[in-house]
Amino acid sequence: xxxxxxxxxxxxxxxxxxxxxxxxxxxxxxxxxxxxxxxxxxxxxxxxxxxxxxxxxxxxxxxxxxxxxxxxxxxxxxxxxxxxxxxxxxxxxxxxxxxxxxxxxxxxxxxxxxxxxxxxxxxxxxxxxxxxxxxxxxxxxxxxxxxxxxxxxxxxxxxxxxxxxxxxxxxxxxxxxxxxxxxxxxxxxxxxxxxxxxxxxxxxxxxxxxxxxxxxxxxxxxxxxxxxxxxxxxxxxxxxxxxxxxxxxxxxxxxxxxxxxxxxxxxxxxxxxxxxxxxxxxxxxxxxxxxxxxxxxxxxxxxxxxxxxxxxxxxxxxxxxxxxxxxxxxxxxxxxxxxxxxxxxxxxxxxxxxxxxxxxxxxxxxxxxx
Amino acid sequence: xxxxxxxxxxxxxxxxxxxxxxxxxxxxxxxxxxxxxxxxxxxxxxxxxxxxxxxxxxxxxxxxxxxxxxxxxxxxxxxxxxxxxxxxxxxxxxxxxxxxxxxxxxxxxxxxxxxxxxxxxxxxxxxxxxxxxxxxxxxxxxxxxxxxxxxxxxxxxxxxxxxxxxxxxxxxxxxxxxxxxxxxxxxxxxxxxxxxxxxxxxxxxxxxxxxxxxxxxxxxxxxxxxxxxxxxxxxxxxxxxxxxxxxxxxxxxxxxxxxxxxxxxxxxxxxxxxxxxxxxxxxxxxxxxxxxxxxxxxxxxxxxxxxxxxxxxxxxxxxxxxxxxxxxxxxxxxxxxxxxxxxxxxxxxxxxxxxxxxx
Numbered sequence: 037x038x039x040x041x042x043x044x045x046x047x048x049x050x051x052x053x054x055x056x057x058x059x060x061x062x063x064x065x066x067x068x069x070x071x072x073x074x075x076x077x078x079x080x081x082x083x084x085x086x087x088x089x090x091x092x093x094x095x096x097x098x099x100x101x102x103x104x105x106x107x108x109x110x111x112x113x114x115x116x117x118x119x120x121x122x123x124x125x126x127x128x129x130x131x132x133x134x135x136x137x138x139x140x141x142x143x144x145x146x147x148x149x150x151x152x153x154x155x156x157x158x159x160x161x162x163x164x165x166x167x168x169x170x171x172x173x174x175x176x177x178x179x180x181x182x183x184x185x186x187x188x189x190x191x192x193x194x195x196x197x198x199x200x201x202x203x204x205x206x207x208x209x210x211x212x213x214x215x216x217x218x219x220x221x222x223x224x225x226x227x228x229x230x231x232x233x234x235x236x237x238x239x240x241x242x243x244x245x246x247x248x249x250x251x252x253x254x255x256x257x258x259x260x261x262x263x264x265x266x267x268x269x270x271x272x273x274x275x276x277x278x279x280x281x282x283x284x285x286x287x288x289x290x291x292x293x294x295x296x297x298x299x300x301x302x303x304x305x306x307x308x309x310x311x312x313x314x315x316x317x318x319x320x321x322x323x324x325x326x327x328x329x330x331x332x333x334x335x336x337x338x339x340x341x342x343x344x345x346x347x348x349x350x351x352x353x354x355x356x357x358x359x360x361x362x363x364x365x366x367x368x369x370x371x372x373x374x375x376x377x378x379x380x381x382x383x384x385x386x387x388x389x390x391x392x393x394x395x396x397x398x399x400x401x402x403x404x405x406x
Numbered sequence: 407x408x409x410x411x412x413x414x415x416x417x418x419x420x421x422x423x424x425x426x427x428x429x430x431x432x433x434x435x436x437x438x439x440x441x442x443x444x445x446x447x448x449x450x451x452x453x454x455x456x457x458x459x460x461x462x463x464x465x466x467x468x469x470x471x472x473x474x475x476x477x478x479x480x481x482x483x484x485x486x487x488x489x490x491x492x493x494x495x496x497x498x499x500x501x502x503x504x505x506x507x508x509x510x511x512x513x514x515x516x517x518x519x520x521x522x523x524x525x526x527x528x529x530x531x532x533x534x535x536x537x538x539x540x541x542x543x544x545x546x547x548x549x550x551x552x553x554x555x556x557x558x559x560x561x562x563x564x565x566x567x568x569x570x571x572x573x574x575x576x577x578x579x580x581x582x583x584x585x586x587x588x589x590x591x592x593x594x595x596x597x598x599x600x601x602x603x604x605x606x607x608x609x610x611x612x613x614x615x616x617x618x619x620x621x622x623x624x625x626x627x628x629x630x631x632x633x634x635x636x637x638x639x640x641x642x643x644x645x646x647x648x649x650x651x652x653x654x655x656x657x658x659x660x661x662x663x664x665x666x667x668x669x670x671x672x673x674x675x676x677x678x679x680x681x682x683x684x685x686x687x688x689x690x691x692x693x694x695x696x697x698x699x700x701x702x703x704x705x706x707x708x709x710x711x712x713x714x715x716x717x718x719x720x721x722x723x724x725x726x727x728x729x730x731x732x733x734x735x736x737x738x739x740x741x742x743x744x745x746x747x748x749x750x751x752x753x754x755x756x757x758x759x760x761x762x763x764x765x
Binding site (some may be wrong): 147148155156158159162163166179181199200201202203204224227228 | 483484485499694695696697698699702703704
């Protein structure tokens with residue numbers, strides 16, 4: 037069951053390497069980093085999916101067999117019971133968590149439910165995307181400002197951000213590794229004939245799409261995703277590959293500061309329960325400086341970084357000058373064809389991150405926290 | 407075309423000399439009285455202009471509604487379904503209920519409605535003035551039985567709105583035209599309800615006001631006299647107050663009288679409806695530009711908060727005024743006489759009142 041199963045669905049944890057149909061998934065191992073991690077539209081919602089997912093964000097170009105072994109070794113060394121590969125004991129899967137996930141998979145569209153903060157984040161991120169994309173066109177149709185644009189929503193979850201973008205006229209492809217999420221998203225858009233035509237959902241990983249959709253998107257949106265990704269470098273490279281020259285990348289994520297630990301983890305998860313426990317791992321948070329450096333080194337020029345603040349009492353988000361909690365970034369792929377810097381030369385100035393480099397030939401960086 | 411911009415409004419009491427005069431400093435137009443037919447005609451013209459995007463189904467009736475579940479359930483449609491009289495079904499992301507104070511939409515949605523009937527009915531008629539005048543003043547006098555208002559429509563025509571007890575209203579509608587005209591004239595002119603006590607109390611305050619603000623003395627003017635009434639233009643309808651506890655539900659919004667019903671004494675009923683429309687439009691426009699689902703509660707509740715704040719205040723004030731002026735008991739008459747005179751003397755307060763009414 038570990039084997040040919042696609043990631044996700046039914047919220048169970050899949051330990052990786054066995055997803056044979058998936059190429060390039062050798063590197064499943066790193067998924068094991070603990071907690072929540074997971075690549076979707078998030079804030080929570082994903083306790084369930086602990087391991088798994090990340091591997092997808094690994095670019096196939098950088099597969100490394102040696103890494104796999106390293107991975108497996110590492111896997112064994114982490115004494116997380118559920119991470120043992122080839123284990124047939126499904127006891128590691130916490131059935132109550134699976135249930136939570138299953139229940140949550142249907143709650144995407146409950147605007148007052150678990151995902152309420154994500155729904156209200158649309159008030160910031162949709163105008164952010166819309167206005168920055170409008171700057172690149174001369175004029176637009178009044179009713180459909182984004183018509184004619186092709187957008188990729190990575191980690192679309194239940195389609196919370198995908199649908200508004202579709203309504204604004206864009207053709208959107210939403211991808212998410214969790215089948216259940218895609219099912220929910222498909223179901224929700226099926227009632228609206230207009231959206232049905234404009235949006236396409238696929239349960240797959242970014243790397244699967246990279247091959248067939250190189251340089252076809254006007255914009256890539258990765259909202260609340262990069263703080264769940266194991267290999268940020270790889271992720272950004274894939275995003276860059278699918279973007280047209282001059283295309284835009286939009287990212288919203290959480291900063292790695294003491295404040296984000298105090299408010300984002302301690303307060304939100306453990307005290308106030310705004311975000312389910314274990315959803316986020318502070319070590320995976322990305323500071324805007326680090327994100328900028330990765331973006332710039334991959335040929336994406338950063339246009340805007342803006343802070344976002346959530347008011348848990350009113351349920352509304354606000355723009356802020358302060359990026360120490362949540363922030364949004366907009367970067368543009370340079371129009372001159374520039375190959376993204378090979379991973380070996382990727383910048384590593386932020387030494388505060390613990391980065392473990394595996395074998396030199398691959399240059400793939402894993403960030404294994406802990 | 408019967409509509410007229412007015413520049414001044416005089417409101418006075420039948421039981422005393424107190425009056426309040428509203429006008430703009432430079433005698434600009436304060437507002438406009440527009441006959442209902444004129445509005446309907448204008449709307450029809452506008453609808454024809456956008457007939458490629460708007461379909462009007464005349465002579466149709468909604469028979470039943472199916473509301474969506476709170477969130478996406480397995481197979482149920484998340485939209486509102488409306489069954490029409492001819493059996494066809496429409497589905498929509500947002501249903502706007504604008505069907506009057508007996509709103510079927512509101513009842514079908516099960517929204518609580520706070521309401522009570524007043525012991526008054528309103529008589530409306532179109533009156534011909536004895537002589538053509540500039541006719542740009544709106545007149546309203548509070549009789550103990552209810553307010554009577556004369557609103558200009560043209561140089562020779564004015565509209566009458568007379569709220570009075572049910573029996574008197576029935577009498578007025580059925581009495582012959584001459585008697586009716588006499589009744590109207592005497593309602594405006596007769597001082598039968600004055601008492602000496604109130605008169606002297608009133609003039610006391612008037613001297614005080616004149617002392618403090620010598621320039622602001624308004625002398626009571628009399629409205630133009632009425633010569634005839636348009637045949638068959640006399641109608642009556644009962645009055646009441648109503649307020650829906652919720653203006654919105656998922657995929658449903660109530661506007662106009664479906665959401666609130668008010669006494670005509672302040673002439674604000676239709677205006678509140680227009681305000682509702684303007685607010686809802688603003689919120690829907692922003693939501694659409696953000697790609698939101700139009701039936702989503704987030705912006706609908708913003709509309710509700712916006713309008714409930716405004717409408718509740720106006721409803722409460724109008725109800726209070728109605729009760730205050732429905733009596734000829736001396737203490738209350740004294741209270742309202744002094745209150746009216748004092749308000750008349752304070753221009754900023756009057757400007758605030760005018761501004762609030764124009765929202």
